[in-house]
Amino acid sequence: MKKILIAACAAALVSTTAMVAPALAASHSITACLITKTDTNPFFVKMKEGAAAKAEELGIDLKTFAGKVDGDHETQVAAIETCIADGAKGILLTASDTSSIVSSVQQARDAGLVVIALDTPLEPIDSADATFATDNFLAGELIGKWAAAKLGDEAANAKIAMLDLAVSQPSVGVLRDQGFLQGFGIELGDPTKWGDETDPRIVGNDITAGNEEGGRKAMENLLVKDPEVNVVYTINEPAAAGAYEALKAIGRERDVLIVSVDGGCPGVQNIADGVIGATSQQYPLLMASKGIEAIAAWAKDGTKPATTPGKEFFDTGVALVTDTPVDGVESISVEEGKALCWG
Amino acid sequence: MSKQDTQDFEAAAASSPQSVVEFSEERHGLFERIQHVLHQTPALVPLVVLMISLAVFGILLGSKFFSPFALTLILQQVAIVGIVGAAQSLVILTAGIDLSVGAIMVLSSVVMGQFTFRYGLPVEVAIGCGLLVGTFCGFINGWLIAIMKLPPFIVTLGMWQIVLATNFLYSANETIRSQEIATEAPLLQLFGWTFKVGADESGRGGANFTVGVIFMVVLICVLAYVLKQTAWGRHVYAVGDDPEAAELSGVQVKRTLISVYMLSGLICAFAGWALIGRIGSVSPTSGQLANIESITAVVIGGISLFGGRGSIAGMLFGALIVGVFTLGLRLLGADAQWTYLLIGALIIGAVAVDQWIRKVAS
Numbered sequence: 106m107k108k109i110l111i112a113a114c115a116a117a118l119v120s121t122t123a124m125v126a127p128a129l130a131a132s133h134s135i136t137a138c139l140i141t142k143t144d145t146n147p148f149f150v151k152m153k154e155g156a157a158a159k160a161e162e163l164g165i166d167l168k169t170f171a172g173k174v175d176g177d178h179e180t181q182v183a184a185i186e187t188c189i190a191d192g193a194k195g196i197l198l199t200a201s202d203t204s205s206i207v208s209s210v211q212q213a214r215d216a217g218l219v220v221i222a223l224d225t226p227l228e229p230i231d232s233a234d235a236t237f238a239t240d241n242f243l244a245g246e247l248i249g250k251w252a253a254a255k256l257g258d259e260a261a262n263a264k265i266a267m268l269d270l271a272v273s274q275p276s277v278g279v280l281r282d283q284g285f286l287q288g289f290g291i292e293l294g295d296p297t298k299w300g301d302e303t304d305p306r307i308v309g310n311d312i313t314a315g316n317e318e319g320g321r322k323a324m325e326n327l328l329v330k331d332p333e334v335n336v337v338y339t340i341n342e343p344a345a346a347g348a349y350e351a352l353k354a355i356g357r358e359r360d361v362l363i364v365s366v367d368g369g370c371p372g373v374q375n376i377a378d379g380v381i382g383a384t385s386q387q388y389p390l391l392m393a394s395k396g397i398e399a400i401a402a403w404a405k406d407g408t409k410p411a412t413t414p415g416k417e418f419f420d421t422g423v424a425l426v427t428d429t430p431v432d433g434v435e436s437i438s439v440e441e442g443k444a445l446c447w448g
Numbered sequence: 449m450s451k452q453d454t455q456d457f458e459a460a461a462a463s464s465p466q467s468v469v470e471f472s473e474e475r476h477g478l479f480e481r482i483q484h485v486l487h488q489t490p491a492l493v494p495l496v497v498l499m500i501s502l503a504v505f506g507i508l509l510g511s512k513f514f515s516p517f518a519l520t521l522i523l524q525q526v527a528i529v530g531i532v533g534a535a536q537s538l539v540i541l542t543a544g545i546d547l548s549v550g551a552i553m554v555l556s557s558v559v560m561g562q563f564t565f566r567y568g569l570p571v572e573v574a575i576g577c578g579l580l581v582g583t584f585c586g587f588i589n590g591w592l593i594a595i596m597k598l599p600p601f602i603v604t605l606g607m608w609q610i611v612l613a614t615n616f617l618y619s620a621n622e623t624i625r626s627q628e629i630a631t632e633a634p635l636l637q638l639f640g641w642t643f644k645v646g647a648d649e650s651g652r653g654g655a656n657f658t659v660g661v662i663f664m665v666v667l668i669c670v671l672a673y674v675l676k677q678t679a680w681g682r683h684v685y686a687v688g689d690d691p692e693a694a695e696l697s698g699v700q701v702k703r704t705l706i707s708v709y710m711l712s713g714l715i716c717a718f719a720g721w722a723l724i725g726r727i728g729s730v731s732p733t734s735g736q737l738a739n740i741e742s743i744t745a746v747v748i749g750g751i752s753l754f755g756g757r758g759s760i761a762g763m764l765f766g767a768l769i770v771g772v773f774t775l776g777l778r779l780l781g782a783d784a785q786w787t788y789l790l791i792g793a794l795i796i797g798a799v800a801v802d803q804w805i806r807k808v809a810s
Contacts, residue, residue: 145733146621147621174736272783312784317727325521325524329513329517329518330512343731346727353728354640
């Protein structure tokens with residue numbers, strides 16, 4: 106049995122090498138890898154599109170990998186190993202497990218690859234050569250400020266439901282949550298975690314997994330806690346759509362302000378339809394194309410990508426999308442948002 | 449052999465039957481009687497647990513939890529798992545397992561949505577197609593298991609991946625928004641329509657019953673009747689208990705198995721329709737945990753994973769227990785992890801009780 110297994114492995118190895126070798130020989134161009142959390146989320150689909158378009162333009166051979174589900178760490182490690190073995194010049198990575206992946210990233214960097222974290226910073230952030238991401242704290246702050254300005258004096262009596270991502274408190278979710286609260290004018294506890302604020306205006310936190318189902322359930326739970334909720338922060342637009350369904354079921358969808366982050370096309374359309382009040386839009390396409398350019402530069406003369414002044418990463422920008430702008434918060438219209446949206 | 453010895457034997461013989469009588473009386477003690485009752489009505493354990501957990505959370509949380517609004521909310525929150533759990537129950541009663549239930553549910557809902565919006569088919573036709581797709585997935589499962597004799601775990605593990613990948617490839621992971629569905633094909637949201645009982649003037653509070661909840665309850669009642677009272681239902685139990693004995697006594701095992709998996713697929717497709725009503729939109733990423741959640745409900749509901757024993761009503765109680773714990777603990781402000789911890793304990797407890805009950809000969 107063992108012998109058969111070894112023979113089979115050897116045969117598989119020989120045949121893959123045989124298949125890969127001519128491919129390598131044929132293309133002397135630069136190879137780059139894109140590793141995303143999943144390949145089903147429209148955010149990553151758009152990222153892949155942006156990277157592929159840029160790679161084609163610069164004549165780079167792009168290979169893409171993705172975890173099976175969000176949080177699938179093992180597949181991402183295997184993908185990094187494959188890229189090293191493949192002789193790639195650089196890796197663009199949206200890590201599922203931001204601290205565990207660091208050792209694999211180090212391996213790649215030791216092997217002479219440039220590793221760029223997209224969208225999600227690693228922990229610590231300097232484990233990657235560079236990070237191209239949305240400033241998620243700023244994204245939260247924008248919708249927080251908008252909501253406070255929209256309510257005016259009533260902001261002092263607001264009842265806020267916080268619809269977060271997951272109990273494991275991934276950094277993206279924490280930054281958006283804390284940014285929102287700061288923007289709204291609520292005193293933060295420990296800014297590296299959510300749920301420790303003492304302000305009585307917060308009705309409660311619940312988790313949504315970032316989808317419609319979770320958004321609806323979390324909203325229902327918080328409505329039982331306090332049916333008079335009038336401001337809802339949501340981690341992303343699918344969660345916001347779910348929360349809206351829960352509010353509609355009890356006839357309160359008209360008198361609650363929902364804010365969100367992402368800027369996906371369905372989400373922006375939901376602003377036009379009055380489901381969401383405002384959303385902070387981020388730009389995955391830009392992250393990916395900038396990333397590919399950076400790998401090309403690294404392959405050419407070893408230049409490392411720079412960071413945005415004053416930040417630990419390269420900020421790919423964020424814009425508030427709303428059709429009811431308020432004083433003191435810069436925003437773009439739904440039409441402008443639609444032109445830039447993804448998914 | 450002396451006379452003394454013979455007398456001793458007689459004495460021993462006289463005393464021995466008496467001790468046997470005593471022993472059998474002991475066997476009908478309180479514990480054994482409970483064991484026997486539980487063996488007859490396996491839904492009793494989850495029902496008792498449900499009542500106790502309702503009471504405990506009611507005492508801890510008062511009217512916030514014990515209101516018609518909160519209690520009917522639990523029903524709404526478990527409706528999807530309850531419907532999928534009904535499909536899972538049928539399969540597990542045949543000593544099988546279906547890991548593909550959630551994937552079939554989502555694919556069916558995507559087909560209903562995309563057929564309406566991408567191809568412009570009348571919504572009734574699109575829903576019919578969705579139900580057919582679900583039934584067809586179930587048929588493939590059943591055919592591979594009954595005719596090709598492959599283990600259910602492996603078949604449905606494979607189908608789970610295949611159906612889910614099909615779902616993502618076909619839908620391109622595009623969400624169809626609730627507002628579009630409401631204006632163009634409101635029938636897709638049928639299961640979300642709500643009947644309010646005892647709400648105040650602004651429509652708040654009171655009990656809310658969605659069509660999805662009513663469908664779940666009716667479905668479970670119908671299945672409970674069919675499983676108990678019809679020949680097909682008894683065959684399902686017989687196949688799960690001992691397929692060879694069932695075959696020998698004239699049950700068409702293969703046909704029964706295929707019909708169970710097809711019905712399971714159809715019920716999952718209805719769950720997909722109900723899912724649209726629940727979340728408003730058609731979202732290809734939802735329902736990822738439906739298989740695990742439905743198996744959890746089935747196991748806590750006292751249906752034996754070895755097949756042939758348990759009642760579908762127990763599954764409903766199992767799903768409700770999970771719902772009560774989830775909402776109750778969230779209202780108490782506990783970390784969500786505590787819910788998972790307690791549900792884990794309940795699963796192991798339920799199987800331990802099942803093993804204990806199995807020791808009784810019926």
